[in-house]
Amino acid sequence: MEFKVGNATLQLIKSDITDIEADAIVNAANSTLLGGGGVDGAVHTKGGPKILQECKRIRDNEWPDGLPTGNAVITSGGNLKAKYVIHTVGPIWRGGVHEEAKLLRRAYWNSLKLAAAKGLKSVAFPSISTGAYGYPTEEASRVAVAAVKDYLRAEDRIERVTFVLFSQRDFDIYAQTAKEQLMPT
Numbered sequence: 001m002e003f004k005v006g007n008a009t010l011q012l013i014k015s016d017i018t019d020i021e022a023d024a025i026v027n028a029a030n031s032t033l034l035g036g037g038g039v040d041g042a043v044h045t046k047g048g049p050k051i052l053q054e055c056k057r058i059r060d061n062e063w064p065d066g067l068p069t070g071n072a073v074i075t076s077g078g079n080l081k082a083k084y085v086i087h088t089v090g091p092i093w094r095g096g097v098h099e100e101a102k103l104l105r106r107a108y109w110n111s112l113k114l115a116a117a118k119g120l121k122s123v124a125f126p127s128i129s130t131g132a133y134g135y136p137t138e139e140a141s142r143v144a145v146a147a148v149k150d151y152l153r154a155e156d157r158i159e160r161v162t163f164v165l166f167s168q169r170d171f172d173i174y175a176q177t178a179k180e181q182l183m184p185t
């Protein structure tokens, strides 16, 4: 499913994000940047040790106390098809009254900003925070689509953003949200 947003294309697909060939895929990391389960586990398992080595260097040099929620850092893609991995930390859902929407929007925005600064043209996102971090998918999809839409309308260096959903249920939720917020081409 595709939508035109500014000069860019916003795409939704159902897949494993570690199979995606974008310039960068976004990892749903945690503040330690030292790996975990879900997307994080898949990225490090398929990407290989190079990614973790670079994450450790980033921790030592830039974020000794851990990457704050909403921030993003970039490493090579290791053995992945993607050239780069952008690691961002989404908010843990705690009922929606602890600035979760603002932090989730920031995670998408900072990931796109980092990709643009690196001169990347295509970025693929998983559904950040809706797994282990418990963010309700419907609400998260509204924040995610709005953040990407606003960014692509404000800035034109990125040409394609893909939401990579891991289940049909998540795909259907994001598709409904995208139809509500965007006009399909």
Ligand code: APR
Pocket (backbone or CB within 6 Å): 015, 016, 017, 018, 028, 029, 030, 035, 036, 037, 038, 039, 040, 041, 042, 090, 126, 127, 128, 129, 130, 131, 132, 133, 134, 164, 165, 166, 167, 170
């Ligand atoms: N490709 C695409 N999407 C995936 C994949 C994959 N290989 N694996 C899981 N997902 C989906 C999940 O189904 C969920 O919809 O990504 C979404 C985010 O789930 P998580 O990976 O659990 O990420 P998050 O909710 O942000 O929690 C992050 O979990 O894995 C740990 O180290 C990570 O502590 C961090 C926390």
